[in-house]
Amino acid sequence: MARRLRPVGIEFVETAPVRLVFAREISAPPGAVFHALAEDVAGWAGWFSAVTLARPVDDGARREIRLRGGTRFEESVLVATSPEVYAYRVDVTNAPGLRALVEEWRLTAAGTGTRVQWTFAADGTPPLRLALRLARAGLGLAFRDAVTTLDRRLAAR
Template identity: 80%
Template sequence: MARRLRPVEADFVENAPLRLVFARVVTAPPEAVFHSLAEDVSGWSEWFSAVTLARPTQDGAGREVRLRGGTRFEETVLVARASEVYAYRVDVTNAPGARALVEEWRLAPEGTGTRVQWTFAADGSPLFRAALTIGRAGLGRAFRDAVTALDRRLASTPA
C-alpha cells in the first residue's frame, strides 16, 4: 500500500538518521553523467538494473520510478545543478516502514573523468533502518554496477 512520506528538503542529506554514502570514479565527464541522471530519466532502466521504469513527471519537476520486486516511488526533484548535483525526495512509496527519503548524486571532476557520489538519506521505523543497514553491501554493489554500466553506456554513445 502506497503512503505519503514526510516532505523533507535537500539538507536532509546531511542530517538524516541514516545516511549511506557510496562513491566511484568513472571515465565519462560530469556533463554526460549529469545528463543521464537528470535529463534522460527514462534511460535509467538501461543502466541501473534494479530500475524497471523511470519517467519524468510534472514537466521534469518530478519522477516516477519502479524497481524490480515491485517497489514504487513518486519523487520531487529538489536540486538539479548542471554537472554538480542531482537530488530528489521520495513523496509516495509502497516501501514498508519508510518515513522520509532523499537521494543525492554529487558529481566532481576527477582527472579526465568524474567522481560520482550517491548518498541515500533515510528515516523510518527501526525495522526499516535495520534493513537498510543490513542491506548496505547490496546497495553499494547495486550502485557500483549501475555506475559502471552507465560509464560503459556513455563510452559507447557518440559525442
C-alpha cells in the same frame, strides 16, 4: 498500499538517521553523467538494473520510478545543478516502514572523468533502519554495477 512520506528538504542528506554514502570514479565527464541522471530519466532502466521504469513527470520536476520486486516511488526533484548535483525526495511509496527518503548524486571532475557520489538518506521505523544498515553492502554493489554500466553506456555513444 501507497503512503505519503514526510516532506523533507535537501538538508536531510546531512541529517537523516540513516545515511549511506557510496562513491566511484568513472571515465565519463561530469556533464554527460549529469545528463544521464537528470535529463534522460527514462534511460535509468537501461543502466540501473534495479529500475524497471523511470519517467519524468511535470516537465522533469517530478519522477515516477518502479523497481524490481514491485516497489514504486513518486519523487520530487530538489536540486538539479548541472553538472554538480542531482537530488530528489520520495513523496509517495509502497515501501513499508519508510518515513522519509532523499537521494543525492554529487558529481566532481576527476581528471578527464567524474567522481560519482551517491548518498541515500532515509528515516523509517526501527526495523527498516536496521534493514537499511544491513543492506549497505548490497546497495553499494548495486551502485557500483549501475555506475559501471552507465560509464560503458556513455562511452559507447
